[in-house]
Amino acid sequence: xxxxxxxxxxxxxxxxxxxxxxxxxxxxxxxxxxxxxxxxxxxxxxxxxxxxxxxxxxxxxxxxxxxxxxxxxxxxxxxxxxxxxxxxxxxxxxxxxxxxxxxxxxxxxxxxxxxxxxxxxxxxxxxxxxxxxxxxxxxxxxxxxxxxxxxxxxxxxxxxxxxxxxxxxxxxxxxxxxxxxxxxxxxxxxxxxxxxxxxxxxxxxxxxxxxxxxxxxxxxxxxxxxxxxxxxxxxxxxxxxxxxxxxxxxxxxxxxxxxxxxxxxxxxxxxxxxxxxxxxxxxxxxxxxxxxxxxxxxxxxxxxxxxxxxxxxxxxxxxxxxxxxxxxxxxxxxxxxxxxxxxxxxxxxx
Amino acid sequence: xxxxxxxxxxxxxxxxxxxxxxxxxxxxxxxxxxxxxxxxxxxxxxxxxxxxxxxxxxxxxxxxxxxxxxxxxxxxxxxxxxxxxxxxxxxxxxxxxxxxxxxxxxxxxxxxxxxxxxxxxxxxxxxxxxxxxxxxxxxxxxxxxxxxxxxxxxxxxxxxxxxxxxxxxxxxxxxxxxxxxxxxxxxxxxxxxxxxxxxxxxxxxxxxxxxxxxxxxxxxxxxxxxxxxxxxxxxxxxxxxxxxxxxxxxxxxxxxxxxxxxxxxxxxxxxxxxxxxxxxxxxxxxxxxxxxxxxxxxxxxxxxxxxxxxxxxxxxxxxxxxxxxxxxxxxx
Numbered sequence: 001x002x003x004x005x006x007x008x009x010x011x012x013x014x015x016x017x018x019x020x021x022x023x024x025x026x027x028x029x030x031x032x033x034x035x036x037x038x039x040x041x042x043x044x045x046x047x048x049x050x051x052x053x054x055x056x057x058x059x060x061x062x063x064x065x066x067x068x069x070x071x072x073x074x075x076x077x078x079x080x081x082x083x084x085x086x087x088x089x090x091x092x093x094x095x096x097x098x099x100x101x102x103x104x105x106x107x108x109x110x111x112x113x114x115x116x117x118x119x120x121x122x123x124x125x126x127x128x129x130x131x132x133x134x135x136x137x138x139x140x141x142x143x144x145x146x147x148x149x150x151x152x153x154x155x156x157x158x159x160x161x162x163x164x165x166x167x168x169x170x171x172x173x174x175x176x177x178x179x180x181x182x183x184x185x186x187x188x189x190x191x192x193x194x195x196x197x198x199x200x201x202x203x204x205x206x207x208x209x210x211x212x213x214x215x216x217x218x219x220x221x222x223x224x225x226x227x228x229x230x231x232x233x234x235x236x237x238x239x240x241x242x243x244x245x246x247x248x249x250x251x252x253x254x255x256x257x258x259x260x261x262x263x264x265x266x267x268x269x270x271x272x273x274x275x276x277x278x279x280x281x282x283x284x285x286x287x288x289x290x291x292x293x294x295x296x297x298x299x300x301x302x303x304x305x306x307x308x309x310x311x312x313x314x315x316x317x318x319x320x321x322x323x324x325x326x327x328x329x330x331x332x333x334x335x336x337x338x339x340x341x342x343x344x345x346x347x348x349x350x
Numbered sequence: 351x352x353x354x355x356x357x358x359x360x361x362x363x364x365x366x367x368x369x370x371x372x373x374x375x376x377x378x379x380x381x382x383x384x385x386x387x388x389x390x391x392x393x394x395x396x397x398x399x400x401x402x403x404x405x406x407x408x409x410x411x412x413x414x415x416x417x418x419x420x421x422x423x424x425x426x427x428x429x430x431x432x433x434x435x436x437x438x439x440x441x442x443x444x445x446x447x448x449x450x451x452x453x454x455x456x457x458x459x460x461x462x463x464x465x466x467x468x469x470x471x472x473x474x475x476x477x478x479x480x481x482x483x484x485x486x487x488x489x490x491x492x493x494x495x496x497x498x499x500x501x502x503x504x505x506x507x508x509x510x511x512x513x514x515x516x517x518x519x520x521x522x523x524x525x526x527x528x529x530x531x532x533x534x535x536x537x538x539x540x541x542x543x544x545x546x547x548x549x550x551x552x553x554x555x556x557x558x559x560x561x562x563x564x565x566x567x568x569x570x571x572x573x574x575x576x577x578x579x580x581x582x583x584x585x586x587x588x589x590x591x592x593x594x595x596x597x598x599x600x601x602x603x604x605x606x607x608x609x610x611x612x613x614x615x616x617x618x619x620x621x622x623x624x625x626x627x628x629x630x631x632x633x634x635x636x637x638x639x640x641x642x643x644x645x646x647x648x649x650x651x652x653x654x655x656x657x658x659x660x661x662x663x664x665x666x667x668x669x670x671x672x673x674x675x676x677x678x679x680x681x682x
C-alpha cells in the first residue's frame with residue numbers, strides 16, 4: 001500500500017490536534033406548507049480520529065438530518081440552517097464556498113447510505129462507480145482507476161473482485177452491495193465516515209459481518225466514524241460513545257457501556273427496556289407510551305415530557321440543558337451528560 | 351439463482367427448492383446469501399446493462415428486424431440514389447413519356463412505376479425523394495432531442511425559478527399549432543430548402559422532448575444514488591451527465607424514435623400543402639400534391655410516392671414501438 005499511504009499523507013496534511021469534527025449548537029429547520037418543522041434543535045457532538053460515535057434515535061429524531069447537514073446534501077430550500085457551526089478540523093464548513101465543500105465530500109468526509117441497492121446507480125457497473133471516485137477527485141486515468149476499484153473490492157472482501165468489477169449493482173447480494181458502498185466511501189481514505197443506518201436493510205447474519213468489516217477498516221485507517229442507527233444492538237460492540245437524540249436534541253451522551261449499564265435519561269431507559277430479552281420470555285414487552293412529537297409543534301419544556309413517567313411541572317415549563325452526570329459522591333463521570341432534570345433519580349434508580 | 355437458460359422453465363414450473371429458499375429469506379433465517387466463497391460457477395452470465403438487455407430483447411423481435419431492414423434500405427436510397435436507378439428524376443420527356451402507364455416488364459427500370467404528367471420517371475422520383483424525407487426525419491429528431499433534451503434536463507435538474515421560466519416557454523411553444531406555426535415560419539424563408547423545413551420543425555417540435563426529459567429528470571433526481579453521488583463529491587456536470595442522464599434518457603429515446611416517423615409525415619404534409627419543400631427539390635409530398643390533378647386518369651402517379659411515404663413512416667414507427675417495448679416494458 002505504498003502509493004496509498006503517500007497520497008494519504010499528502011491529502012491529509014499536518015495532523016490536526018483536537019476533534020476531527022465538532023458540531024456546535026446546530027439547528028436545522030424545514031419550511032413546509034404547515035409551518036416550520038424544527039428537525040434539529042441545538043445539537044452538539046464531536047468525533048476524533050479513530051473514534052466511533054453512535055448517534056441513536058427513533059425516526060424523526062433528527063439524526064439523519066444532522067448527518068446530511070454535515071455532508072452538505074440537504075436541499076436548501078426547504079431546509080435551512082439558522083444557527084450553528086460544523087467545524088471540520090477547526091474550519092466551519094457552513095462558511096465554506098461550494099467548491100471547497102464539494103472537495104471535502106467524498107474526499108475527506110464520506111458517507112455510507114442505508115439502502116445500497118438504491119444508492120448505487122443501476123445503469124453503471126460497480127467498477128465504473130468505484131473508479132469514478134478516483135477520476136472525479138484525483139483525476140486518475142480510466143485504467144488506473146479501474147485497477148484501484150478492483151483493489152478496493154478486494155479490500156472489502158468481495159470474492160472474485162476481478163471478475164465482478166464489471167457487474168451491475170442488481171447482480172450483487174444485499175451484503176455485497178453494502179460492501180461496495182463501504183468501498184466507495186473508503187476509496188479516498190477519508191478522515192471521517194458517516195454511516196447512516198448501514199446495516200438496517202441487511203439480514204441479521206450479514207449485519208454483523210458488515211459491522212465488523214467497517215470497524216476493522218476504521219481501525220486500520222484511523223478514521224473517525226459516526227454511526228447513525230436506531231438499533232441498540234448494532235452499536236454495542238463497535239461504538240466508543242453514544243449520543244441519544246430525541247426531537248432534534250441530544251438527550252444523553254455516554255461511553256457505550258455506561259449507557260447500557262446505567263442510563264441517565266428516562267428516554268434512554270425506555271429504549272433499553274424495549275429490547276426483547278430472553279429472560280423476559282412470556283412477559284409483555286415494554287414500550288414507551290405515546291408517539292414521538294410532531295416537529296411542527298414540539299411540546300414546551302422537555303420534548304419528552306408527554307411520554308415520560310417522571311415528568312413534573314418543571315419538565316413542562318423549562319427545556320433542560322445537558323447536565324454533566326456525576327457519581328453519587330459528586331465525582332464527574334467522563335463524557336457523560338443527560339438532558340433531564342431528574343437524571344440523578346433515573347441513574348440511581350435501578 | 352437459476353442461470354439464464356433456465357429462466358423460462360423456471361417461470362413455468364416453479365422449483366420447490368428455490369421457493370423454499372425465498373420463504374426462508376422472508377423469515378429472516380440464515381440464508382446462504384452471503385457466502386464469502388463463491389461457489390464454482392462454471393460460466394458466469396455476462397454482465398448486463400439496460401442497453402444490453404434492450405438489445406437482446408430487440409434482436410428477437412421480427413417487427414424490429416423488418417423495420418430496421420426497411421430503414422437501412424431507405425437510408426441507403428437516400429445516400430446513394432443512383433445505385434437504385436439509372437434514370438434521371440428530372441428528365442421530362444412530354445412527347446414520349448406523358449403519363450405512361452407502369453410497365454412491369456421494365457423491372458427496376460425508368461418506366462417501372464410509369465411516368466408522371468410531366469413525363470418524368472416515377473420510380474426515379476420515388477428513389478430520389480427518399481433523401482428529403484429521411485434527412486428531414488433524422489435531422490429534426492436529432493435537433494429536437496438535443497434542444498429539448500438539454501432544456502428539459504436543465505429545467506428538471508435546477509428546478510425552482512429556472513424550471514418555472516423554461517416550463518412557461520415550453521407551454522408557449524406547445525400552444526402553437528404545428529401547421530400554422532410552420533406556415534408562418536416557412537413564409538419567412540426566401541427559398542424553402544430541406545434545412546428551412548428542418549428549422550421550422552425543430553422550433554415547433556422540441557417541446558415534446560423537453561417535457562418528457564424534464565419529467566424523467568425530476569424522477570431520477572430524487573433517487574438515492576444521485577444523493578449518494580452528491581455526498582461522495584460529484585459535481586453538477588458529473589451528476590447530470592453520468593448519473594441522471596443515462597437513467598432518464600430511455601423515455602426520450604422512445605418518444606424520439608416514434609416521433610421520427612411523424613416528422614417525415616409532417617414534412618410531406620407541408621410539401622403537399624405547398625408550404626414545405628419546393629421544386630426543384632424532389633419530395634414525395636410535392637409529387638403527391640402534383641399527382642392530384644391526374645388522379646382520375648392516372649392514379650399510379652399518386653400511388654407510388656404515397657406508398658413510399660407510408661412504408662417509411664410505418665418503418666420508423668414500428669421501430670419506435672419495438673424500442674419502447676424493449677426499454678420500457680411497463681408501457682407495453
